[in-house]
Amino acid sequence: MTSPKLQFIGGGKMAEALLGGMIATGWAAADEIHVVEPSAERQAILSDAHPSLSIGDAPVAGVDAVLAVKPQIAPEVFPGLAAASVPRLLSIAAGITTAAIEAALPEGTVVVRSMPNTPALVGKGMAAIAPGAHAGDDDLVWATSILSAVGRVVTVAESGLDAVTGVSGSGPAYVFHLAEALTAAGIAQGLSPEVADTLTRQTLLGAATLLSDSGEDPAQLRINVTSPNGTTQAGLEVMYERGFAEVIDAVVAAATARSAELGS
Template identity: 55%
Template sequence: MSFELVVIGGGNMGAALVGGLLDGGVVERDALAIVEPSPGRRAELAGLFPDLTVVDEVPPCRSAVLAVKPHTVPAVAAGAVAAGATRLLSVAAGVTTRAISEAAGEGVAVVRAMPNTPALVGQGVSAIAAADGAGDADLDWADSVLGAVGLVVRVDEGQLDAVTGLTGSGPAYVFLIAEALIDAGVLAGLPRDHAEPMVAQLLVGAAALLERDGDPAALRARVTSPGGTTAAGLRVLEERATRAALIDAVQAAAERSRELGA
């Protein structure tokens, strides 16, 4: 039989995609397969996804997700095409659509994506870019795959370095802020086992407000009373150039992404 979709690579991202695709009903269980060379990991995947096909070699398929290490992408792409795939979606960092297309050959639609780690809990952000020769239908397909694990935006490939700096590396910035807030709560007198869930819920709640209202400046102003506690705290953050530091961090990560992809 020929599978509708094969996910090549059963690591964290590959497994997250499979879980999202199944939970969202994007692909039927019998039309989906995972390819994973490690016997131990295959056993884990079989436990996670009962009755799903988990194999060590690419089976006949119509499309494939390349969730593998960047240096293996060209060979894996060629193998997927040899198995019949006419659409490829790569979630490997730094591998250009040109490199993938050259390995895949003519007549294969290639889409490159930059997801981020919150995809592991279905709350990711993924940016997708099409290779020359890939059309709107191919982007729609990639959108449906990655939409199973979060938000998807369409960009030009040249913008993927900026995406890497912002949402690819962004979770680490948020986690650093969370660490600092937890430590601050402890310093202020809270037990750590109270501060940790409080900060986690703080971030979840603030994100929900931002998603609903879409204007961070207005939300900040709403919670900042003249001469109040929040104003005092924000004054320190502005004096310490927190805003500029975050902007510089995104720029540095984007530049490093460009260097690695050169």
């Protein structure tokens, strides 16, 4: 086999999204990517989507890798990565520090840690990356080029990744819960479930797109839609009275703290 350009250790949904985005954007051809995945079901899914993809049960020696396994599985794959002398590793395994990964691999191995989120599955992801002890600017550019195939990327110190987890890593779940609540509220006001669901989905999509594309501060966008003594003001006043901002602050703080606990 010709030496691949990159290999994925783990072929789950996030790996599938990343490699699909990389192929679509021309980062690599399917036959330039190797995937280590033990599940026959996942192998079949990946092969069906990308027939020329290389799939095996062991890492290829001397090839950069993306660690895309569940955190509890990571210690099981470290020996294989060490034996393969992987020169550079981008980890998307939650809660595992660069120091822990570096300790399991040969001295000098470049490690970049990332916290992506699930909207990467539709090419709208948000990821943060943090360098390990041996990672330089070129390595951050490399990691960014991979993750930007499915969304946006920012660089932070590793100490900031817990807060990143609290905001963008877990953030999609907060938005989905808001969608649940908004839909239920619409139904409570007499809308059919189908109409309430459609209104909620399109409202969240439209608001997110406006926030992203307009470049306006979110506070200004809120002001723009809030007429004095109008319907929006009536709804927002309940959010202020009930402490909506304080709830969000507590939610993010709890998720951040839990991320720190898992990484300790």
